[in-house]
Amino acid sequence: MSNVLITGSNRGLGLEWCRQYAATGWRIFATCRFPAQAEELQQLKIEHSALTIHRLDVTDSDQIGALARELADHPIDLLINNAGVYFEKYIQPEQAIDYEAWSHTFCVNTMSALRVSRAFLDHLRHSQKRLIVAISSHMGSIAEIESSGSYYYRSSKAALNATMKGFSLELRPQQIGVLLLHPGWVRTRMGGPDGLLSPRESVEGMRTLVDAFTLANSGRFLRYDGSEIPW
Numbered sequence: 624m625s626n627v628l629i630t631g632s633n634r635g636l637g638l639e640w641c642r643q644y645a646a647t648g649w650r651i652f653a654t655c656r657f658p659a660q661a662e663e664l665q666q667l668k669i670e671h672s673a674l675t676i677h678r679l680d681v682t683d684s685d686q687i688g689a690l691a692r693e694l695a696d697h698p699i700d701l702l703i704n705n706a707g708v709y710f711e712k713y714i715q716p717e718q719a720i721d722y723e724a725w726s727h728t729f730c731v732n733t734m735s736a737l738r739v740s741r742a743f744l745d746h747l748r749h750s751q752k753r754l755i756v757a758i759s760s761h762m763g764s765i766a767e768i769e770s771s772g773s774y775y776y777r778s779s780k781a782a783l784n785a786t787m788k789g790f791s792l793e794l795r796p797q798q799i800g801v802l803l804l805h806p807g808w809v810r811t812r813m814g815g816p817d818g819l820l821s822p823r824e825s826v827e828g829m830r831t832l833v834d835a836f837t838l839a840n841s842g843r844f845l846r847y848d849g850s851e852i853p854w
């Protein structure tokens with residue numbers, strides 16, 4: 624049985640990753656900030672005994688360390704850094720820059736991927752697949768910027784790309800891989816109702832890339848359909 628740990632599992636794409644891996648018989652460590660309030664995830668747990676729910680705010684080093692110790696005996700084949708925030712969706716473009724919100728965006732979208740991944744390196748080393756996925760966004764591509772705005776989100780994802788690309792080089796000698804994936808524009812709370820993809824379609828595409836992963840692909844930045852995104 625393969626094991627996967629997913630952050631931000633209570634809704635949106637994180638919940639869909641859980642659904643699809645549960646249906647394929649994986650062992651799932653589903654993490655979220657408030658397990659007691661994660662009703663859909665609790666329901667999934669009732670249907671799938673191989674899914675356990677763990678409290679994890681990805682900005683909280685103590686919680687990350689505690690979970691890494693709690694799962695010390697479990698290899699982790701796949702770590703999906705999915706949790707993310709996009710505050711500008713909820714503010715007007717002409718509003719003053721909220722530097723605290725920007726800083727928090729960096730904390731969640733950029734720093735946490737490295738923070739969580741580093742805490743689980745031993746678990747990854749003891750697994751078969753040894754893959755870290757970071758859910759990025761095409762909005763983190765500097766080459767694809769064609770409009771102004773969304774500065775916190777764009778910069779946080781561009782920095783995520785830079786960080787995890789570098790991390791992929793650090794981990795390659797240990798045969799641990801890193802993939803940066805853009806899920807497409809997906810109908811979640813973040814993506815909104817006009818998104819072009821359902822969570823199911825997006826995660827099916829990304830799972831295909833995970834299944835096909837080899838170390839030669841480590842450090843690449845790909846759309847859910849496998850096409851390359853320019854940095």
Ligand code: NDP
Binds near residue numbers: 632
């Ligand atoms: P949602 O807004 O639906 O879900 C975001 C998830 O992140 C929630 O589970 C939320 O938990 C969690 N989260 C936020 N802050 C923290 C934190 N500090 N600790 C732990 N979990 C946290 O978004 P999506 O499902 O759409 O997004 C998932 C990923 O995909 C994100 O990284 C996003 O940037 C990326 N993405 C999404 C796109 C889209 O079109 N939907 C497009 C491109 C990228 P809580 O409920 O507790 O707030």
